[in-house]
Amino acid sequence: SSNGSGGPRRLSRALPFGRSHGRLGVSSSGRLIVPAPSSQEKADPQKTAFLLRKAWTLYSVTPLYRFRRGRLRDYARLLGAFIAAEKQKGLAVEVGVELDIKVALSSLADLRGSELDQDALLVQLSSRSQASSKNSEDKVVWSGWFCSVFGDDLSENVPEHFTCLPLFLTHGAESYTSLVGSWFQKTFDCCFRRLAISPLNLSWMVAMWAGCKLDRAASAVELVFSVPRLAQPLDISYAIHPEDAKALWDTVQKTPGEITQEEVDVFMDCLYAHFHRHFKIHLSAAKLVKVSTGIASAQCDGIVKILHSQYLPGVLMLLTELAISQIQ
Amino acid sequence: MAVLRPFDKLPTLNSGILLVGSAVAPLRGLAPPSLPRPFARRGPAAGARPCRALRRAVPGRAAADRALPLAQLVGPDEALQQRLSETILQEKRDFNINVHLATSLPLPPERDHLRPRIDLIVFMIDIKSKYSLKKVERSLAHVDASFFLGKVCFLVTGVGRVNACSVEMNAVCKLGEAYCSPVLFCELELEDTRVATAQRLVRMLRICAGHIPGVSALSFVSLMRKSDDD
Numbered sequence: 001s002s003n004g005s006g007g008p009r010r011l012s013r014a015l016p017f018g019r020s021h022g023r024l025g026v027s028s029s030g031r032l033i034v035p036a037p038s039s040q041e042k043a044d045p046q047k048t049a050f051l052l053r054k055a056w057t058l059y060s061v062t063p064l065y066r067f068r069r070g071r072l073r074d075y076a077r078l079l080g081a082f083i084a085a086e087k088q089k090g091l092a093v094e095v096g097v098e099l100d101i102k103v104a105l106s107s108l109a110d111l112r113g114s115e116l117d118q119d120a121l122l123v124q125l126s127s128r129s130q131a132s133s134k135n136s137e138d139k140v141v142w143s144g145w146f147c148s149v150f151g152d153d154l155s156e157n158v159p160e161h162f163t164c165l166p167l168f169l170t171h172g173a174e175s176y177t178s179l180v181g182s183w184f185q186k187t188f189d190c191c192f193r194r195l196a197i198s199p200l201n202l203s204w205m206v207a208m209w210a211g212c213k214l215d216r217a218a219s220a221v222e223l224v225f226s227v228p229r230l231a232q233p234l235d236i237s238y239a240i241h242p243e244d245a246k247a248l249w250d251t252v253q254k255t256p257g258e259i260t261q262e263e264v265d266v267f268m269d270c271l272y273a274h275f276h277r278h279f280k281i282h283l284s285a286a287k288l289v290k291v292s293t294g295i296a297s298a299q300c301d302g303i304v305k306i307l308h309s310q311y312l313p314g315v316l317m318l319l320t321e322l323a324i325s326q327i328q
Numbered sequence: 329m330a331v332l333r334p335f336d337k338l339p340t341l342n343s344g345i346l347l348v349g350s351a352v353a354p355l356r357g358l359a360p361p362s363l364p365r366p367f368a369r370r371g372p373a374a375g376a377r378p379c380r381a382l383r384r385a386v387p388g389r390a391a392a393d394r395a396l397p398l399a400q401l402v403g404p405d406e407a408l409q410q411r412l413s414e415t416i417l418q419e420k421r422d423f424n425i426n427v428h429l430a431t432s433l434p435l436p437p438e439r440d441h442l443r444p445r446i447d448l449i450v451f452m453i454d455i456k457s458k459y460s461l462k463k464v465e466r467s468l469a470h471v472d473a474s475f476f477l478g479k480v481c482f483l484v485t486g487v488g489r490v491n492a493c494s495v496e497m498n499a500v501c502k503l504g505e506a507y508c509s510p511v512l513f514c515e516l517e518l519e520d521t522r523v524a525t526a527q528r529l530v531r532m533l534r535i536c537a538g539h540i541p542g543v544s545a546l547s548f549v550s551l552m553r554k555s556d557d558d
Binding site for chain 2: 197198199200229261268282285287288300
């Protein structure tokens with residue numbers, strides 16, 4: 001991609017046009033099959049509780065070469081040594097604070113969709129400040145996890161010795177993310193890229209999530225738009241009562257468990273028309289930058305927060321699909 | 329209701345008229361609080377926006393006379409429209425081009441008698457704005473069916489920024505198929521592709537204005553469609 005003559009922003013790489021795949025698992029018929037919410041007995045909510053209510057930054061990862069599940073402790077040791085060495089080199093991760101970083105790698109068997117999916121991989125950096133006593137607990141300063149939920153499109157075609165975990169989520173300082181990322185890139189010859197979510201994909205997410213049933217009172221369905229090319233940048237926040245949003249989606253959706261592009265368009269058009277009727281503003285010309293519902297929230301720069309464990313696989317499936325379409 | 333018809337006026341010699349349309353900057357309703365209400369007025373009647381004409385005579389010819397080749401660009405972003413039309417007019421050619429810009433159709437009927445025959449209509453759809461697609465779809469109703477025999481094309485802009493995409497590609501391709509007109513993809517913010525797009529449009533305009541002997545607009549468009557299917 002090259003810089004435009006007008007602005008300094010990079011242009012994003014184009015998806016091949018006319019490709020029906022590559023957008024949220026839409027098959028060539030334009031339908032998305034939504035997995036049923038996971039039953040409580042199958043997945044242990046305790047293990048995945050730490051994933052909820054945190055803002056995760058999304059990356060797409062190409063398949064890892066010669067990654068061995070059995071060697072997790074070795075990898076943790078090597079990564080720890082790498083981080084210590086980088087700190088010695090003067091790449092101070094935190095100014096003025098001497099931190100001893102401990103690395104832990106573990107597998108999460110609950111976070112997968114199909115048989116082809118690999119178990120998720122969790123990386124945690126914890127620190128024990130030298131000032132505190134020996135008995136104090138380590139504080140997790142950074143966590144990141146690789147996962148693949150229904151990432152069959154990638155796993156099916158991958159050659160031998162490659163492990164497919166296309167989605168990488170991080171929480172913590174950016175400096176640690178780049179350290180961990182560069183170690184993985186060097187060790188497993190993979191490539192990390194920040195995952196951006198287009199307004200089209202955000203509208204799919206809000207339509208899907210607004211239609212999900214929640215037991216207790218949920219927060220409002222909120223859409224945030226940014227208006228381009230005005231003298232002063234303007235953000236518009238449009239909040240809808242969750243029951244109204246769900247009622248609207250229920251009238252639009254024809255087959256439960258299945259979503260088509262037309263249904264998403266109709267849902268969004270209804271919301272835009274309602275807003276236009278009251279404020280005379282065409283939201284369809286503004287850029288949708290953030291959606292948030294009781295289930296999860298997502299931003300266009302690739303930051304996601306999941307609020308409800310019951311719908312975790314569904315959300316991860318969408319994000320895996322996005323990551324795969326960015327890789328391919 | 330004013331409907332554009334391709335053959336209701338006589339063609340002019342050695343000229344091509346291009347009509348470029350785009351949906352008006354849709355946030356006219358977003359007047360800053362200090363401005364009075366009238367600026368926010370938007371009704372169906374206001375859709376007939378004044379049509380600005382840019383014309384440029386070929387150097388060495390006599391002063392441009394009113395009936396010049398007419399290209400009509402119909403689409404949303406006025407700044408990009410302007411830049412595209414300037415690039416078109418900068419192209420080296422040996423016939424006169426007149427580019428008309430409109431934010432939507434129908435064109436104001438009061439200037440109808442002054443407007444020359446339109447040779448090519450280019451509908452501009454911004455990939456970042458669903459509104460532009462809707463506006464173009466509404467404008468299509470004001471174009472006579474015989475225009476779609478090769479004198480209309482859809483120009484999808486902003487394809488360099490797919491991460492900001494709000495319009496589904498399938499919908500645009502289906503629109504092109506439904507109206508039997510070619511869909512061109514371009515990125516007008518980049519100089520190179522803007523120039524290349526302008527060259528393509530000028531070539532199409534030559535064919536649509538009838539300057540290429542043996543090639544009619546209809547035969548050209550069926551040629552493009554055949555190669556798409558392949």
